[in-house]
Amino acid sequence: MAASTPVAIAPRGEFPTEVKEQAKAFHSALLNVKEALSPLFGKNQQDVTEALSPLDKARLDLTLLYSLNSLFWMYLCTVGEDPKQHAVRRELERVKEYMVRAKQIADKAKAPKLDAGAAQRFIRSSLWTPSDDSASQKSTQEPPRKRRR
Numbered sequence: 026m027a028a029s030t031p032v033a034i035a036p037r038g039e040f041p042t043e044v045k046e047q048a049k050a051f052h053s054a055l056l057n058v059k060e061a062l063s064p065l066f067g068k069n070q071q072d073v074t075e076a077l078s079p080l081d082k083a084r085l086d087l088t089l090l091y092s093l094n095s096l097f098w099m100y101l102c103t104v105g106e107d108p109k110q111h112a113v114r115r116e117l118e119r120v121k122e123y124m125v126r127a128k129q130i131a132d133k134a135k136a137p138k139l140d141a142g143a144a145q146r147f148i149r150s151s152l153w154t155p156s157d158d159s160a161s162q163k164s165t166q167e168p169p170r171k172r173r174r
Contacts, residue, residue, distance in 0.1 A: 051099075062092065080134070083127050091120045 040048075065073060074082045094117050101108040108114060 058092070058096065062089075065089070080127065080131055083123075087120060087124050087127060091117070091124070094120060 074085060077085065094113055097113050098108045098117065101111055101113065
């Protein structure tokens, strides 16, 4: 059997400093999440989304879904459950798939489009056209004769 490092047991009622630091970091992260989501808490959803485009509405909904599921994931971790075995994992994967689809739609809208008129002008101007001098010289010259075989 391998020797393991002995674990220091804190006096009764005391937590190890590592646990205290992690709990403080977790608490500050939760406060940051609360601050980021606070503009949405006291308002009606229609008031928040009325000025948004449909794509931005979808992004907002997906962000809120992902945030809530992530918070539930963190809750499961704090109560000692394995979130990887919980249905929240599948839900997070589903939300990620929809986020990818929303990104594809946004990228498709930003993709360059063909301006047919501009392309036609570009091609027309790049093709060689005889100038007036060379055109008049050609008309006065004899057409080339065919060779006999």
